[in-house]
Amino acid sequence: MKKLSVLALSVLFISGWASSNASAEANDASDRVIISFKEDIDYDLLEEMGAEIHEEFDAISAVSVTLPNEQLVQTASNDSSIEYVEENSIVTAAGQTTTWGYRTVKANTATSLGYTGKGVKIAIIDSGINSKHPDLKVAGGVSKVENSSAFTDGNGHGTHVAGVIGAQNNSIGTVGVAPDSLIYSVKVLSANGVGTLEGVVAGIQWAIDQKVDIINMSLTTINDDQALRDITQKAYDAGIVVIAASGNEREKGLYKDVLYPARFPSVIAVGSVSKLNKLSYFSNYGASQELVAPGEGILSSFTDSKTTSNEDYAVSEGTSVASPFVAGTFAQYMEAYPHLSNKQLRETVNRVAFDLGVKGRDNTYGNGLVQSLQTKAALFPDLKNNVWYTLPIQKNFDRGIITGLTDGTYRPDATITRAEAITMIGRALKLNKTNTNHHFSDVPKDSYAAGYINSAYELGYIKGINEKEFRPNDPIKRGDMALIMQSAFKLSGTQQAGFKDVPKTMYYYDAIQAAYATKVVKGYADNTFRPKNPITRAESAEVINNALK
Structure with missing residues (x-):
């Protein structure tokens, strides 16, 4: 078993992932729109409009396109065959401002019982993953970032998330909640921590096509984008557990609920708590909050552009860090109860969460602090082993x-x-x-x-x-x-x-x-x-x- 207290490398305090260069990347994609059709994608209509197709989203009969002029956007909006047209909005990593968490969710007990997420496929939709990191195993992946074919990580955000979920149970670094899960790197955020609606939708589409079991999105947007709502619902309908960070905008006082995509009904919204089991000072909360997890001072694998090593680690905080604790926990339950649907698993994990705040579900902590498996699984979570029935x-x-x-x-x-x-x-x-x-x-x-x-x-x-x-x-x-x-x-x-x-x-x-x-x-x-x-x-x-x- 690894020692979580080991911190041999530099500790990084990160206040945000999007740098001043982010605006240039955003402008490159701002002319694009997402067009969703009521039936199948009408390629003839797109050709008539002179649309340049960038991505196709078969699951929701939609495409990302550039139209020759603004007037055609309005024309498309009025066409009877089109469900909606929306701007290609910008999404960002749920910023980490700078690891007790593993034991707080009781992952050590689940590991001792043999539940390590073995065989469960998890798509980490993020900034990529450093597949050369000695503490990680990456099963595959894809990049949906323009002009970046590799799904490696130039930011560090995705690699940190991957470590919380799947850092290997070896003699180095940390250990993840589900070290034997199959991690897939779905790169949708650039080195500046910025991505587009198009990229995220394409990433989720890829995850659906790959038949993954769990999607983790440690990213947020303030926009209720219909395409993102539709594609997350398609993923959920396909049997995938979809998890997202609630957001780190609490101090601004601008939002009465979690951010998107965590706010969608098909997504499990995860807030952050401190070592004292109090909601983190930065964590969004609201009616959509479903679970909370450790999100402060969490050590995990990292990619540091200032070093030439692949063995970087960092301590960070944010709902970005909390979300993968929940993803890893779901992987344990999937391994233990492979016959349960994503909806049944969702109810199960919510039911066994450690209640915080006022009794029962509340807007601050949701159903409570996520908890790993604590006993050897019977056929169903409420049954016992080795009794008469x-x-x-x-x-x-x-x-x-x-x-x-x-x-x-x-x-x-x-x-x-x-x-x-x-x-x-x-x-x-x-x-x-x-x-x-x-x-x-x-x-x-x-x-x-x-x-x-x-x-x-x-x-x-x-x-x-x-x-x-x-x-x-x-x-x-x-x-x-x-x-x-x-x-x-x-x-x-x-x-x-x-x-x-x-x-x-x-x-x-x-x-x-x-x-x-x-x-x-x-x-x-x-x-x-x-x-x-x-x-x-x-x-x-x-x-x-x-x-x-």
């Missing part, structure tokens, strides 16, 4: 019978509805899920369970509460579950369970006896079955798994 749930998951809930949990102790129970049984028996012969008025035709309920009814496995109602959203009782299991799995047996709360006069008596005889169900230690109690999600998984043995 572990194997049945895993088996049913492997069979495609269960998928968990939309927030990434399983909730083993929660009740299961009648619709959910029939869906699980239907999947287990491969019933026709597209059956449209509807029999119950209270089962919506577009319900996920409708086909299974229709099929199970026609096969005689289930009955309604009455002729017209099934009550799909009611919890299913243990006695009723036994009755359905007996019918669906053809259970029979003569062994008498003798449960004291299951009288022979009850409609489910024979079913419980048969299910018990075939070891599909169990009773309780007090010789009860509790047939009127709702069955839990864990119990239903065990019952179905027993029936399939």
Whole structure:
């Protein structure tokens, strides 16, 4: 394990990344516009307008172009086939004014458990990465900076971000939160820390095309650019976790929320906190703040133009530094829960964040301080390993019978509805899920369970509460579950369970006896079955798994 306290090289205090030369680069791209089409890109129309195409963004049917004159920009805006036209605005690195952070997010615990982001692809959309740095491994990359084909780093910003995420667990420098992740350098900022909307959109498009898992953007703009909003949404819809710095403009008092792109709903906005878990003096905050992470005095890999060495390190601060802590943490969770979607992972990481400020989510700290994995992962984040339900749930998951809930949990102790129970049984028996012969008025035709309920009814496995109602959203009782299991799995047996709360006069008596005889169900230690109690999600998984043995 590396020692984070080692600081053998010069400490740099950086107040900002954009130098006085930035304006010249900005002017070179200021004549360009982003044109988004309602349908496919209309190349014939672009040719008629004399447009010079610089970049194509297929994901949002848009292009970056230069038009011969200003009048054509207005003409394009009025064309019925065009969704919008917007200026190619300028974005900048979320400036670092000058590393306890690794331990504060408890990455050391996750590493000891074996979660290092192995195999997770992370695109760092920034100033590039020094791929020759001995503490970094760069899997690939691209440059979207004009007249710069290499994705190396002439600024240092991207290299610093890369180190927070993926500095190698070796004998030098620092260690990243996810040292075994696959880092991709997507260069969109010049050596002066300045980039364009066109470059950032192109960089995100590249990341989508490469099917990365996570995008980190330690950059900000004050503009709500539609093209940037659209492309980040496309990335999110493609299953990518998109993370961005909240911005370092708090002291100016000009903004009531985080900056863009962090403010977009598809993006996880990350603010910065100090060693005292207080919001950093520079960190933006607001309603869009989702998480916070360490962002002051963070040591990481660097590129210093004043040296000839590739072994530079620097201590910096800013939301630029906080954002990669969150990106690395998501890589750990992706490794641990590869079957969870980006939306489920987002809810999971938010749910386990360490609450700061007022109780619950707030505008200052969002959901709280990001936290790495602290226990060996079970199938779902809220399950335990090596308990009675572990194997049945895993088996049913492997069979495609269960998928968990939309927030990434399983909730083993929660009740299961009648619709959910029939869906699980239907999947287990491969019933026709597209059956449209509807029999119950209270089962919506577009319900996920409708086909299974229709099929199970026609096969005689289930009955309604009455002729017209099934009550799909009611919890299913243990006695009723036994009755359905007996019918669906053809259970029979003569062994008498003798449960004291299951009288022979009850409609489910024979079913419980048969299910018990075939070891599909169990009773309780007090010789009860509790047939009127709702069955839990864990119990239903065990019952179905027993029936399939």
